[in-house]
Amino acid sequence: MNDNKNDNKTRPAGLFIGIAAVIVFLALGIAVWVEGPRYGWSRDTRIIVELSLCVAMLVVVLLVKYLEGVLLWIASLRASRWLARYDAGRRAASVDHNAKDPLPEQTDRAAVLRDALQDRHGRRWRYRERWVLIAGDEPLVKRLAPGLVDTGFAITGDTVLLYAKQTSSALDADWLDQIRRLRRRRPVDAVVAITRNRSVSNAPFDTDNLSQRLARHARALRWAAPTYLLNVTDFGSDASSPDETSGFTWSNAHVSTEAIDVSLRNLTANLADAGVARLAKDSGDRYPAELSQHISNLRNALTGLVLQTSQSRTWRHAVHGLLFAPLFTERELAPPVPADANDDDQPVGPSHRTIWQTVAEHSRRIHGYRVGFSLSTVAAWLTAGLIGCWIVGTMLSGFADRATFRSAADTVVKLSSVRDGAQALQTLNGLGRQIDTLEVRQRDGAPWSARFGLNRDHALLGALWPYYADAANRILVNPIRRKLEARLHQLASLSDAEIASGGDAQVQAAYDTLKTYMMLAKPERAVATFLIPQLVATSAPEHPTHSQLSKGGWEDLRQQAIAFFANHVGDGAASAQAALAIAPDGNLIASTRQTIIGVRGIQHSGDAIYQQIIDEATPKYPPLSLATLLGDTASQSSAGGATSRGLFGTTATVPGVFTRAAWDERISKAIDEAGEQRDVAGDWVLSDTQVANASPSTLKAELRQRYFDDYARAWALFLNSLRWQPAPTLSATADQLTLLGDPQRSPLVALMNAIVYQAGTGASAQSLSDTLLSKAQQLVGADEKDPSKQAKRQLAPLAATFGPIVRLTGSDLVSGAPPGGKGNTSPAATGDLSLARYLERITAMRLKTSQIVSSPDPDAIARLAAQSVLQGKTSDIADSRDYASRVAASLGEQWSGFGALFRAPFDQSWQVIVQPAASSLNEIWRTAILADWNKTFGGRYPFADSDNDASLPEMARFMRPDSGVIAQFVTSQLAGVVERQGDRWVASQGTDSGALTIDPVFLNGLNKLMRTSTVLFPSGDARVRYELRAEPTPGVTDMRFVLSGRELHYFNQKQEWTPFEWPGQSLENLSHIEWQTEQGGLRTALDSQGRFGLVRLLERAKVVQQDNARYLLTWTPDTSQGISLKVQLRSEAGGGPLDVLQLRNFVLPARIFVTGSANAGVRVSASGPPPLPMSAIEAAKHVAVPLPPGLPGEGALPDTVVQATTDQASGQRTALELAQAKAQATERGAAQQTAAAKATISPLATTSGLSESSSRPFGHALSLLGDAFVF
Structure with a gap:
């Protein structure tokens, strides 16, 4: 007999499954009972959950045998699969060793088939x-x-x-x-x-x-x-x-x-x-x-x-x-x-x-x-059944929600139309009950019949609140508000003695009335337990006189409405509170507060304490100016120290109490003493600034915070008031950049050092023991990966405000700042945006300007540098200006004025460089485009009232939207300042065009040509397709419109659209109108010849736009009979041939950029003669004898003169005469420019913009004097 016969006895798997299930459910029950209160579960809820878990555990225990069978079945399947794989492997191994060509039945046929198909x-x-x-x-x-x-x-x-x-x-x-x-x-x-x-x-x-x-x-x-x-x-x-x-x-x-x-x-x-x-x-x-x-x-x-x-x-x-x-x-x-x-x-x-x-x-x-049996089929049927149940439930939910929506809509409609006071309050109360029901559903869950996907209680509740707020304000709140304001007016009219004579009860009643009024104005302060009795005591709204509702019923209805309103006025969302809030009377609140404060003797003393501290310290610390901050004295300037002369300045000062010296010596000690000795009492009802009975530490923190807020505000006003001092010439700009970019003498570096020192105000200096302790903590926690366990460095009070500025210098405002703050801040900083990199950009710009100034032809070099930017190409100038803009933007909105100081040097350099380029582009435009335009289209229709027609091929050469002369000029020369958006030319939004002003007349002219060319030259050649349809006219029996070889004949038959094309293919370019009346014979009028005969005919018509595609044209050839001939015009795009009328008396703009006297005053080179005094220039403007023409550099009329002449003439001549005058002036200017271009000009000339020379008195003389001076 074997003693180990039970060693391999198997134990039932169901036992282990049951034990595991009991353990899991016990753990869940303990977790629910212990952690339930954290999630707001009540005792009853937890008991229900425990009972549910117990029932589930019993069910699992009863099904243990079935679960065991399932597990054994799964195990047997796995075992059989493993045996199959094992046998297949054995057979394959035996085949490999015993036969060179095994038969198919000796191998795994499924694997062979799978492998063959996969191959x-x-x-x-x-x-x-x-x-x-x-x-x-x-x-x-x-x-x-x-x-x-x-x-x-x-x-x-x-x-x-x-x-x-x-x-x-x-x-x-x-x-x-x-x-x-x-x-x-x-x-x-x-x-x-x-x-x-x-x-x-x-x-x-x-x-x-x-x-x-x-x-x-x-x-x-x-x-x-x-x-x-x-x-x-x-x-x-x-x-x-x-x-x-x-x-x-x-x-x-x-x-x-x-x-x-x-x-x-x-x-x-x-x-x-x-x-x-x-x-x-x-x-x-x-x-x-x-x-x-x-x-x-x-x-x-x-x-x-x-x-x-x-x-x-x-x-x-x-x-x-x-x-x-x-x-x-x-x-x-x-x-x-x-x-x-x-x-x-x-x-x-x-x-x-x-x-x-x-x-x-x-x-x-x-x-x-x-x-x-098929699992997929069963799953499909189950899915179909679930979908069917869900559809039925959704329909049931939809019907239930529809009934709720209809009831709410009926209530809202009734509430907006009812006029009787009792019915209005009853309807309002009913709407309140509906809202309360929706809130209960939202809190406890909607009924099961309304939970199938179509429940919209939340949306309905949000939609009903505005209607309730409007009705409650009209029916309930406004009468109560009038009662409360009447009480407050009565209270404000009483003296302090009269109020005090009533004892504490009357004072408390006055206070409660004001508090109730303030709660209605500030719903977030509302407390229902206080507000309900106060509103009920107002007896408003009053019982209607002719209402069938008894006074008892009315009072009960009123209390219910007030209770619902008070319970929801402070608990709703911010939007709901804003809708229920009343607009308070500020003067009434102020006077009532003053009366109650005078009686009760309570006031907010925090302001007085703070103001007393500031007033006591102000005489001891004078205001701090920019010169004092930089040490800008004569001795320091002579010694080569930092000076702000010639770079930036301001007339503003910083109050002396808002300096680091004032804080260290007096302000901090005064705040500590005030915090230990005084207290502050306050009430939100009596003051807009709530200050509760604060402890000394709280008072000290509030005083410190207020001081540092004012400190930051004072320095922000001072630094934002700094303004860059402009230089008139490029050489002076180079001198400014030289001083600004020198790290040893730069006033900007000195200013940043002073700001870093002043920004460290309030940072506590660490002792030697504290420093050693912090170092040890950093060494011990160096390997700590959790950020929450790492030691935090305490920031200075002004770190958040001055942080953007201080980060440029590479410093950080922490409590462990160097004591005394006398060490200069290094301009080096980490990151792309830093003061050191900014100074490198300044140095690069200075080298660029010095290169331009020292070149033989500064104007040409400056023009080339600017034109590369204007043509949309990249350059160092654009990159430097972009870097300065990013530095200014990194300072934030609070330091926007100070940030402009960083952009100013680059903007000024760009301005003095770009002016010659602008003048050059204006000159190129006049000589290359404007002169050719005037030569081609001068005195020709439709650009002038003339019998000579303009050439359509020439118009196409100039006006094609993509390949025209004008479009090519704009895209090649002005790519950086003008861009095309659809069918419009607009000024680019880039920063490179900040020093330029594009003439609006130029853009308007470009857009007018673009709109016309889009319709006139759709495919490159002139072709406008349109249709005409005659309109019947009383008394006219026959009409005939002859247009370029085609005609529209109408003799009161059915109206039809007749297609036309302009310009037509016929050699006969004759356009006229023939008509015949009942009393008269055939008549003709409005004869027009040439390619633009149709345009001349349309010019004489009265045009009325009927819709986006149709226009009604009306001619009255015989005013004695009053007969009007009407035709409808319909085109494929726009107004068709009507758009050509926009070219009537059109004058191509004479300039691209506005280069007035202000801009002309900025000169590129400093090697020319000094400018004349302003008094001499003003006197020269009134000289009677103009400068003789024909001098070197004589060009067309300047931009400002042409514009002024045009503006002055516009009020004295008709539009047609004005267009002719513009065309003649442009032609004269083009001829003069052509002659000037052929003249020999000295290559040593250094003046900027010859075309602007005549815009100022003695312009020719100055240019000659400059040539002689250079020579």
Whole structure:
């Protein structure tokens, strides 16, 4: 007897499952009971949860046996799978060692098939080909598909043939199960059932055996695929019928006997015809004829085969085809095809590939169905059931919510239309009850009938609040407000003695009245327990005189409305509180507060304490100016110290009490003493600034915070008032940049050092022991990864305010700042934005300006540097200005004025560089574009009132939107300052054009030409398509509009649109109108000739726009009869030919940039003569004798003069005369510019902008004097 017989005894898994379930539920119960109060769960809620957990635990314990069975089933499946993999591996290993060419049955057929398909199609191999299962006797299958019986599968073309052996009644279910596992969704696409021909024509087929065979296949696969019956014959040979298929298929699920019989008859006839034809060619080719005879003999048996198979008692199969194929006796012993053979290799013999391909192709149009239990089918039905339940619940929820919405809408409509006071208050109370119901639903949950997705209680509640607020203010709050204001007015009219005579009760009543009024003005302060009795005591609103509601009922209704209002006025959202708040009377509140404070003797003393501290310290510390801050004295300037002269300055000062010296010496001590000795009392009702009974530490903190707020505000005002001092010339700008970029003498560095020192005010200095202790803490916690456990450095009180400025210097405001603060701050800082990098940019700009000043032709160098920016190219100047802008932006909005000081040097340098470029571009525009324009279109229609028409090709050359002369000039020369947005030219928003002012007239002219050219030259050439339709006119019997060879003839018939095109293709460019009245004969008027005859005709019409595409044109050729001829015009785009009228008297702008006298005063070079005094310039403006023309540099009229002349003439002449005057002035200017361009100019000239020389008196003399001076 073995003593260890129980050593391997298995223990039931259910025991462990039950123990684990009990432990889990116990842990959940303990967690719910202990942690429940943290989430607001009450005792009852926790008890309910505990009971639910207990019930769930009992259910799990009862189902332990079932869970154990499930686990054992899963374990058995895993074990069986493992054994299958193990056996397959063993067999593969034995094959590798014992045989060089193993047979397919000795290996894992499923793995071989999977690998073969993966090699052919990759990852998506399962459904790329059609899988056809062959069911039949082995001898027949061997003769139809050699090798398929041995391997179980064969790949032919795009079809995978499958076969499962069957011995007597036993089926190779394992192989079918492997097939099912390979393709779980659709194991096979079709089943081909093979039947043998009968020797006796009337003998029926063995349909029962066939049905049972198909049923066994379907059960094994759990899938019923479409079935095709294949009847094989013994006649036929490889030579006569190598690979051909005969038969027919259908897609219907059910087919009748008549349909099968008719199909067989048709097939018999077709085969007979084909057999006769093939016998005539080859007497040995007898297969079609024999097959026709075979089908004719067995037609009834074949019909019965199909019907009995599809309607079998054993299994109803979906038969979709009847096919015929010959058997080849010589193929029975053919060798099997290797599983890894290439499909493209030449097969050994006929493989009936056409049969399988036919079945595969036809099976794509029909599908099978699952057999037995299917998890996916059950899941689909469950999902459909859940969706149906959800739809029903959603509809029920929708009906319930719709009823709620309708009730709320009816209440709101009634509330807005009711006029009776009692009914209004009743409706308001009803709306309050609806809101209360929605709040309860939102808090506790909506009913189950309203929870299926369509519940909108939250949205409805938010939509009802504005209506309730409006109605409550009108019905309830306004009467109460009037009562309270009347009491407050009465209280403010009483003296302190009269109020005090009533005792504390009267004073408290006055205070409560003011508090109630303030709660209505500030709903966030409202307290329902205090507000309800106060509002009820007002007896407002009063009982209506003619109301049928009793006084008791009215009082109850009023109290309910007040209670709901008071409970919600302070608990709602910010928007709801704002809607319920009243607009208080500030004067009334101030006077009432003053009265109550005078009686009660309570006031806010914090302001007085702070002001007293500041007043006591102000005389001892004088204001701090910029010169004092920088030490800008004569001795320091002579010694080479920092000075702000010539760079920036300000007249503002910093109060002396807001300096570090004042804080260290007096202010901090005074605040500490005030915090220890005094207290502050306050009340939000009596003061807008709430100060509760503060402790000394709280008072000290508040005083310190207020001081540092004022400290930061004073320094912000001072630093934001700093202004850069502009320099008139580029050499002076270079001198400024030299001083500014020197780290040793730069006043900006000195100013930043002073700011860093002053910003450290209030930072506590650490002692030696504190410093050593902090160092030790940093060393110990250096490896600490958790940020919350690392030692935090205490920031100075002004760190948040001065942080953006101090970060530029590389310093940080912490408590451990250097004591005394006498060390200079290094300009080096980490990061891209720093003072050191800024000074590098200043130095680079200074080198650039020095290069321009020292060059032989400063104007040309400056013009080239600026034009690269104006043309949209990158440059160091643009990058430096962008860096300065980013430095200024890093300071934030609070230091915006101080940030402008960083941009000013670069803006000034850019301004003095860009002016010559602007003048040069104006000059190029006049000489290259304006002169050619005036030469081409001067005195021509439509640009002038003339009989001479402008050339359309020339207009296209100038005005084409993309390739015109003007468009090319703008895109090539002005890419950096002007950009195209759609069909409009607008000024760019970049910073590089900050020193330039684009003439609005120039942009308006460009946009006018762009709008016109878009319509006039849609494809490059002038072509405007439009349509005309005449309007009937009383008294006019016939109208004829002749336009460029085409005409619109209207004699009161049906109105029709007549297409026109301008300019027309006809050589006859005549436009006129003919009409005939009832009393008179044919008349003609408004004759116009030339290409612009149509435009001249439209110019005389009165145009009324009817919609976006149609215009009504009206002519009155004979004013004596008052007859108006009307025509409707419709174009493809815009106004069509009407848009050409915008070019009437159009004058091309004479300049691009506005370069007035202010801008002209900035000179690039300092090597020229000094400028004249302003008094001499003003006197020269009134000189009677102008400067003689023809001097060197004489150009066209300056921009300002042309503009002034135009503006002055506009008030004295008509629009037509003004346009002519502009055109003549432009032509004269272009001629003068051309002459000036041909004149010889000294290459040593250094003056900027010759075109602006005549805009100032003595301009020519100055230019000559400059040439002589340089020479």
